[in-house]
Amino acid sequence: MAETKHALTAPQAARHASWLELFFDLVAVAGVGQLAHLLHGAPDWHDAGLYVVLFLAFWSAWTCTTLYGNIAAETVHVSTVLLCMFGLTVMAAAVHGVQEGEHARAFAIGYVFVRVLGSKVLESRRQALVDWPVAQIGAGVLPWTVSIWVPEPARYWLWAAGVAIDLGLTFLVSGRHLREQVDEHVRRENEKSRREAPGRRSRSGGGPGRAVEIVRTDVEHLAERLGLFVLIVLGEAVYQLVEVGSEADWRKALFAGAAPAFLAVVLLWWLSLQRGFGGVPLAGAATLSPRTLMGLHCLVAGSLAAFAAGLGSALEHADGRLPAQTAWIMACALGVHLCVATALGALTRPVARPRLLLAAVPALAVCAAVGAVGETGRPVLTIWLLVAAVAWFSYATTPSGRGPAPEPTPTADRPGP
Structure with missing residues (x-):
């Protein structure tokens, strides 16, 4: 039997x-x-x-x-x-x-x-x-x-x-x-x-x-695999920058946009992988069930891939105007990423709530403004504004502004949903 x-x-x-x-x-x-x-x-x-x-x-x-x-x-x-x-x-x-x-x-x-x-x-x-x-x-x-x-x-x-x-x-x-x-x-x-x-x-x-x-899943191994997927998505963002740079004329506008675009990728890597778990920004290893971790990972990876596509399009239009749809997609994608980080920062990180709000509210306001302005804004200015949003959020959520918060010890035996 x-x-x-x-x-x-x-x-x-x-x-x-x-x-x-x-x-x-x-x-x-x-x-x-x-x-x-x-x-x-x-x-x-x-x-x-x-x-x-x-x-x-x-x-x-x-x-x-x-x-x-x-x-x-x-x-x-x-x-x-x-x-x-x-x-x-x-x-x-x-x-x-x-x-x-x-x-x-x-x-x-x-x-x-x-x-x-x-x-x-x-x-x-x-x-x-079960997970x-x-x-x-x-x-x-x-x-x-x-x-x-x-x-x-x-x-x-x-x-x-x-x-x-x-x-x-x-x-x-x-x-x-x-x-x-x-x-x-x-x-x-x-x-x-x-x-x-x-x-x-x-x-x-x-x-x-x-x-x-x-x-149930081996949580540490799963987190590594999910993190590698996010790393692949960030690699796509780097590829977008390289592809545009290899085909476009190397003018002042291209350099003015490429530098902040690369900085945006670095900051998103810092939030998602250096200060996250499984590629999810500001996630704590000991606080999320595997099912929740995977659901958030899908949301984060999808938003990062959309943001990467927007960066490539913004550099392609560096000398002109950014299509309103592309500005909206970039703003929404980054906004989703920062919202996830804010929610998890409140749940898993030793960041005081007033400080977390001080980090999130201005950053999300910039994303909303970029999405609303759309086509009337210049591509390079759009990139710089979004970089400023993620840079401020990253700095303001770092304890004492000196380095990443201590990583909780991963636990594979946590209860599932």
């Missing part, structure tokens, strides 16, 4: 990303770069919405594979990771021209392939991941599957519905509910085994298989 193990596994020793995982992350480099290009030029609401949906899908597929590696550790199947990497490569390649029928269909097929494969491999291991149930609950994949045979624009609405279902399940399905689902699955499995022929049961060892195990 199969039974459910409710003892939660915990890592025995700290481990770091393997060569296989680092190789797998190369596909994230390609994917983030392609997704950022959706916001180049003068993107409209449709482009911004499509970027959000595609980024969520790509991040979700990447996360499911990353969690499989996190749980499996040394027993990971290399072929499974490489197959998922191929599926993500198809998704990344399909982003360019995704508003065309064949590319959109290829993106959906790649997404369904990675999600289904990730779910099946965890099922074959007879493990239930991220979406990795094994495939309800959100169904609209994507249907979209393969549905033309535009209905296809995009199906994608949005699939993403919305996943987001809902992520934060509505509790660990207790997942355990109940596993128990119910085991109960049905046992009833099925009792209906089988006695000879077949004896050949299978007297039951439907080994126990179903409730597992």
